[in-house]
Amino acid sequence: xxxxxxxxxxxxxxxxxxxxxxxxxxxxxxxxxxxxxxxxxxxxxxxxxxxxxxxxxxxxxxxxxxxxxxxxxxxxxxxxxxxxxxxxxxxxxxxxxxxxxxxxxxxxxxxxxxxxxxxxxxxxxxxxxxxxxxxxxxxxxxxxxxxx
Amino acid sequence: xxxxxxxxxxxxxxxxxxxxxxxxxxxxxxxxxxxxxxxxxxxxxxxxxxxxxxxxxxxxxxxxxxxxxxxxxxxxxxxxxxxxxxxxxxxxxxxxxxxxxxxxxxxxxx
Numbered sequence: 409x410x411x412x413x414x415x416x417x418x419x420x421x422x423x424x425x426x427x428x429x430x431x432x433x434x435x436x437x438x439x440x441x442x443x444x445x446x447x448x449x450x451x452x453x454x455x456x457x458x459x460x461x462x463x464x465x466x467x468x469x470x471x472x473x474x475x476x477x478x479x480x481x482x483x484x485x486x487x488x489x490x491x492x493x494x495x496x497x498x499x500x501x502x503x504x505x506x507x508x509x510x511x512x513x514x515x516x517x518x519x520x521x522x523x524x525x526x527x528x529x530x531x532x533x534x535x536x537x538x539x540x541x542x543x544x545x546x547x548x549x550x551x552x553x554x555x556x
Numbered sequence: 557x558x559x560x561x562x563x564x565x566x567x568x569x570x571x572x573x574x575x576x577x578x579x580x581x582x583x584x585x586x587x588x589x590x591x592x593x594x595x596x597x598x599x600x601x602x603x604x605x606x607x608x609x610x611x612x613x614x615x616x617x618x619x620x621x622x623x624x625x626x627x628x629x630x631x632x633x634x635x636x637x638x639x640x641x642x643x644x645x646x647x648x649x650x651x652x653x654x655x656x657x658x659x660x661x662x663x664x665x666x
Contacts, residue, residue, distance in 0.1 A: 453578035456659035463654035467647055478622060488618045522651075 452537055454530040461523035468518025472510040476502055577659050582652025586645040593644035594637040601633040 479490045479502050486502060494500045497513040597619075604613035605628060613628030620626045623639045 449576050450578070453576040455580075456577045456655070459577075459655050459658035460651075462658050463651045466654055467650050470650075471647070475622065483621050488621045 452533060454533065455526040457523045457526040457530070460526040461519040461521075464522030464525070465515040465517075465519035468521070469511045469514035472514030473507045476507045476510045480504075480507075579659070580652040580655045582649045582656070585648035585652045587648070589648035589651075590641040590644035593647075594641035597636040597640040598633045601628055601636050602630075604628050605630060605633065 476490065479486075479488055483490075491500075491502050493510075497510070499509045500506050500513060501509075600616060601613070604616060617628045619636070623636070626632050626635045626639060
């Protein structure tokens with residue numbers, strides 16, 4: 409069945425879907441294609457792993473230090489038990505020294521979390537791109553045998 | 557369009573994709589983080605309130621030291637949502653600002 413195939417249509421007739429109605433270029437004009445490419449590039453752009461690591465590291469470190477400082481001031485009898493964090497973060501304590509140790513630990517933990525978040529996001533996105541590309545290739549060639 | 561022209565264009569798009577880095581929308585990250593933290597704390601509080609018992613949520617209630625007004629009660633869940641949303645929004649916004657500054661391209665793209 410080749411009659412209904414899009415490649416058999418009369419190319420002399422204007423196709424409404426390709427019309428340059430807004431004067432900015434239809435989807436297959438040069439400008440339209442560039443716009444579409446830019447949109448796709450932005451939509452699938454990967455995250456910078458080190459930058460996200462740095463950002464979340466700085467924020468985590470600040471939170472850790474700030475919470476320790478607030479606990480030092482408002483909870484001198486250590487009711488909140490923030491010192492229990494020393495079970496996971498070696499050397500940490502609710503003290504002035506602990507503020508700096510918490511700062512360092514917060515940066516390390518935040519950096520690893522942010523880096524891994526960006527890495528995972530990029531991997532998932534790459535898999536999606538691979539899937540869509542494979543599907544597009546398959547859709548483009550699935551009726552190949554009709555033409556043999 | 558020839559086949560080689562199409563392939564060349566795909567390669568160029570691939571190249572662009574590799575060189576372009578996503579920028580973060582600070583407001584969207586703020587709202588997302590705020591909602592996650594806010595709903596997380598509210599749900600945790602409500603779960604303990606509904607569960608009940610002789611002493612309701614003695615450990616979660618310690619957050620009241622850092623967040624004045626917060627307690628493991630019905631209205632505490634609302635307070636907690638507001639507090640955690642504000643904190644989460646600030647975290648998301650800060651991450652967005654620092655990320656965008658750190659991932660800014662050092663040389664202008666081709």
